[in-house]
Amino acid sequence: MKFSVEQIAQILEGEVEGEGGVLIDHFAKIEEGKPGGISFLANSKYEPYIYSTESSAVIVSKEFAPKNAVKTNLIRVKDPYLSVSKLMTAYQQMKKVKKTGLSPKAEIHETAVTGEEVYIEPMVFVGEQAVIGDRVSIFAGAYIGQRVKIGRNTVIHAGAKIMEDCVVGDNCIIHPGAVIGSEGFGFAPDENGIYQDIPQLGNVVLGDNVSIGANTTIDRATMGSTRIAGGVKLDNLVQIGHNVEIGENTVIASQTGISGSTKIGKNCMIAGQVGFAGHLRIADGTRIGAKSGVAKSIEEPGGTYSGHPLMPLKQYLRLMINLGKMK
Template sequence: MEFTVKQIAALLGGTIDGNESLKINQLSKLEEGQEGSISFLANLKYEPFLYTTSASAVIVDKTFQPKQAVGATLIFVDNSYSAFTKLLELANQSKHAAKVGVEQPAYLGASTTVGEGYYRGAFSYIGENCSIGNNVKIYPQTYIGNYVTIGDNTVIHPGARIFDHTVIGQNCIVQANAVIGSDGFGFAPQPDGTYRPIPQLGNVILEDNVSIGANTTIDCATLGSTIIRQGTKLDNLIQIAHNVEIGKNTVIAAQAGVAGSTKVGENCMIGGQVGLSGHISVANGTRIAAQSGIMKSIRTEGLSLLGSPAFELKDNLRSQVVYQRLPTLEKRVDELENKLNNQ
């Protein structure tokens, strides 16, 4: 696909400083820009690349003022990062839109309905009594069980496993090898020391605009539903246990784990390798730093937390300063004790 700078600026609502008739046919990083590519500058630590890039055009904030001459044509917008993200989204949509039809072999179960503009890759399996919306893309080697619902414009990447009764909304993305609806980790201890499996009869619901990363697993509920609310984004290699509920527009980074029946609020930000205990709640707007452990409910909204067990970020950082000084403090205490003992 090829567009002019003028067309891109119109799409982004930006103004142009330079040649508006230049042809753009690819997106690039600023430092790797080539003729015909467009890039962006959002973080000023990359500003030096602006003056050396070979990109034909660069998207910048309206408030940005170059410190020296720029060879590329500039497109000034309200937010360069958001504007470039929009271009990435359009490029991604174009890539998926090219995939249509059915590759063989592919299996479609009885009483399953599929909308228009769909794509089903080779060796994909769709069970019985499923409802697949319009423009859904199901890539090769995907397994979809029985009674699954998938909304319009959703993309299921290769090797994903989606089990019975899962409900997936519109405009969702399930990355490669994700597992949605596997059995929750439920075992009842027995008097003889063994564990008896507890049947997991619930399902998983992904609301609209949810993104699930590669190799992430979301367990079905014991009863009821495990729910990922609208707009939530889960990174790769995350474990969401049975009966968990994640609120709207929450983001969770890789290798985090949420234990059973925990409820995470809206607009939370959870760093990599964070662990949340079961049967607790996390208030809206909570920010949890990487490798933290949440052992009890967080009831105050908007807190920033760090540590295991986690407590407020500022207090934790102050504690780390004291912790680093402990060897020196211990030495001083020993010296004072020796002085007292020798008096």
């Protein structure tokens, strides 16, 4: 499919600087751009490439002021990174051929309910009394347990597992290998010091528009629900313990682990390899740097922290500078 620079600008509510009639047929990194490609510039360290790129158009900020002559056409927008994401999503939707139908090689229990325009590939298992909403796609080898409920327009990728009684909202994406509702890490030693299992009787509830990365695991609650609110985005290889709650629109990067019963607020940003102790409360809008260790609750909203032990970011940076001076 080909689109003119002007058509793309209209989709992005941007302004063209150059020739609006030039045709675009693919996306390209700005440093690897070729004719017919569209790139974007959101990070200033890539600015030198805009003066040499062969891409036919580059999405830039409205405030971008070139230091040298620019040969390519520009589309000026408020937020280049968000705009290219919007453009790629629109392109993906146009390109996608919606598949429907239930494979005869899938095992779907006779009591399970499937909505309209559902697509289920071979080797999928759907347990008894499961409810699959309209326009859900479930890819090869996925497991949908007993009494699971999946909302409309959700995509369950290959090999993902949603265990019994869990609830998934509308417009969610569960990536390959993710496990929703596995047993929480609950054990208690008896009088002989032998650890006995504590039954995990709860479930996991995902809100709408949640994305769960590949091989991420979310433990079911001991009692009640482990809750992931609407708009949350979890990267690959994240571990969420039993009875954890994560607020709306929080994002968490890879290899972060959250111990049981911790409650993270909405609009938080958690970098990779952060470890949380259990039973903590993290305020709304908190930002935590990579490889941090969170051992205490954070009560004040909107703070930025880093380090192990965790400390406010400015304090952490001063510490790193002073450590660097020690010889």
